[in-house]
Amino acid sequence: PPTAPAKPPEKPKLAADAFAPVAIAFPPGSAVLPASEIDKLKALAARRAGRAIAVVGYGDATSATVATQTEAITLALARARAVMTALEQAGVPEEAISIDAEANGQGAIARLVEDKPPA
Numbered sequence: 001p002p003t004a005p006a007k008p009p010e011k012p013k014l015a016a017d018a019f020a021p022v023a024i025a026f027p028p029g030s031a032v033l034p035a036s037e038i039d040k041l042k043a044l045a046a047r048r049a050g051r052a053i054a055v056v057g058y059g060d061a062t063s064a065t066v067a068t069q070t071e072a073i074t075l076a077l078a079r080a081r082a083v084m085t086a087l088e089q090a091g092v093p094e095e096a097i098s099i100d101a102e103a104n105g106q107g108a109i110a111r112l113v114e115d116k117p118p119a
Contacts, residue, residue, distance in 0.1 A: 018047055021109040024083055028060060028106075031078030038086055044110055045090035052096045052113040055083045058105030069103045076101035079108045 022044050024037045044053065057080030059072030080099035087097055087110065098113075 019112050019114055021111040024079075024108040024110060026079055026082075026107045029075070031057075031075055031082050033079075033082040033086055041083065041086045041110060042090045044112070045087055045092045048092065048096075048112055050096075051115065052098065053087060053092060053110055054113050055080045055087070055097060055099045055108060055110045057081075057083065057099070057101045057108045059101065059103045060106055061103040072103035073101050076103060076105075076108075083108050083110055 022040050024040065025034065026032070026037075027034065057076040057078070059074070059076035059079075061068055061072035077099070080101050084094075084097050084099050088094055
């Protein structure tokens with residue numbers, strides 16, 4: 001008799017709080033990741049269990065002018081890239097990390113991405 005195709009291994013179930021965003025603080029106006037924040041990212045990388053990680057950098061925008069928003073989005077993207085680099089250094093493959101940037105807000109967040117249930 002034909003054998004059934006092998007099912008891909010299931011990722012381990014994680015507690016709901018494993019998906020809570022990890023807040024990463026940056027000095028105002030800076031995209032230099034403080035050493036004090038790296039352990040948070042290492043811990044996130046260690047518990048990801050093969051899941052993707054979404055990163056959003058924020059740009060400290062102080063007004064809605066085009067110049068301020070442009071500067072803020074540039075800072076936000078630099079922060080997201082700094083977080084991505086730290087995650088890669090902690091062993092997360094580049095293809096498992098997505099980054100985004102928003103002008104309004106401070107610092108960055110990183111979070112595990114929940115798998116979508118099969119259709």
